[in-house]
Amino acid sequence: MDEEDTLDSEHSIQEWADAVAAATSTPAGGAVAALATALAASLVAMVAGLTMHREKYAAVHDHARETLRRAEQLRRDLLxxxxxxxxxxxxxxxxxxxxxxxxxxxxxxxxxxRTALIEAARIQLELLHQASEVADLAEAMAGSGLATAIGDAASAGLLAAATGRSAYWSIRSNLKAARWPEEARPLIDSAWVALEQVEASELRVQQLLEDRVG
Structure with a gap:
């Protein structure tokens, strides 16, 4: 891929992986976290779709349908x-x-x-909020979705929690490099709340696994 090419959702995983592995500064950790969260959202969509096609789960079909719709939107946004x-x-x-x-x-x-660092922090904050939502959707599917796909739903939740943590520390790193500008406080406060939410969801998913698999 030429250096001037811009990677986007039309490029393959192979192309993204090659670009990340190259000895260049971008794409880097934030982009990788976004891609990983998109894959977590894809897993949520998969479990929701499977649940919708099982008559045994008719009681949660509407919820699964809405989960599928939202997971697909998140997947596109994350790419x-x-x-x-x-x-x-x-x-x-x-x-x-x-x-x-x-x-x-x-x-x-x-x-x-400073402008570039603050913008990077804002992007990572949005990623953190999206990761938190993916984690919540994954938790719901792990609890009420197709039982044989609990591992897939849980994988989505655990992955989203990991990328959420990555985004949180990226935000802090960028704002520190920007010398903690005036805009930093609300960004950090919002990031901390989202981090607590995603980690709480992760713990609940782990408990579900302990109860049903462990």
Missing amino acids: DMATLDAAAVAEYMDALSLPQGTEFERTAREAAK
Whole structure:
């Protein structure tokens, strides 16, 4: 793939993996977390679809149908999020390459870096909220969906929790690099709430596994 090509949802997993493995700065951890969360949402959609096609689960068909609809939307959004994150990293790298020979240039460079870092933090916050929602959907499917697919639903929940943690620490890292701007406090507060939610969901999924599998 040429360097100027932009990776998006039309590119294959192989192309994304090749781009991540390349000795370049982007796509990086945030994009990978978004892709992984998209796969978690795909697992949720799979379990919801399987549940909808089993007459034994007629009582939860409506819930499974709505879960499928939302999981599919999240999957699409998360694939787009991977592209957005890669672009944000590229923006930061562009800022690093700005001239810094004069005081004016150094000030402009720092402002460009800070803007890019804050935007990257905002993207990761959105990813964290999406991961939390995927975890909730996965938990619901693990509890009420097709029993033989509990492992798949649980995998989705555990994966979403992991990517949620990744997003949380990415937010903190970006805001620290931006020297904790005025915008940092509400971003961190929102991120902390979402992290608590996704980790609580993870614990409940683990308990479901203990009860039914362990």
